[in-house]
Amino acid sequence: PYVIGKDCVDVNDRACMDVCPVDCIYVGDRKSYINAAECIDCGACEVECPVEAIFVDRKARGDSERTEFVEDQKNFFAIVLPGRDAPIGAPGGARKVGELGVDTPFISAYDA
Ligand code: F3S
Ligand code: F3S
Numbered sequence: 001p002y003v004i005g006k007d008c009v010d011v012n013d014r015a016c017m018d019v020c021p022v023d024c025i026y027v028g029d030r031k032s033y034i035n036a037a038e039c040i041d042c043g044a045c046e047v048e049c050p051v052e053a054i055f056v057d058r059k060a061r062g063d064s065e066r067t068e069f070v071e072d073q074k075n076f077f078a079i080v081l082p083g084r085d086a087p088i089g090a091p092g093g094a095r096k097v098g099e100l101g102v103d104t105p106f107i108s109a110y111d112a
Helices: 015-019 044-048 064-076
Strands: 002-004 025-027 032-034 054-056
Touching: 002 032, 002 064, 015 025, 015 044, 032 064, 044 054
Parallel strands: none
Antiparallel strands: 002 054, 025 032
């Protein structure tokens, strides 16, 4: 699947969301996150991002910084939002859940 990397942090432009055919890009607080269980690898988002923050995960091999973002993107969907009893998981569409307003601890503390 595709991954949103460091250049999204504090930009969070969301142009990628508009072109995703399966609406699997979820908006956090400082950045957005692609749901790997829902992404169909179309690649439309990669070319749309104005800061080129998106990459395909196989291009993270051997790049420790990118690898951290691959792992972190998984961790985002394991977050349990306040008042919920289950993780974010794979909700089946970002628009209906709206902006989630949270980030992983790694992103919250990330020095962009
Ligand atoms: Fe981020 Fe680029 Fe999308 S800045 S929200 S990955 S368009
Ligand atoms: Fe959507 Fe990008 Fe995957 S446009 S389907 S998140 S490759």
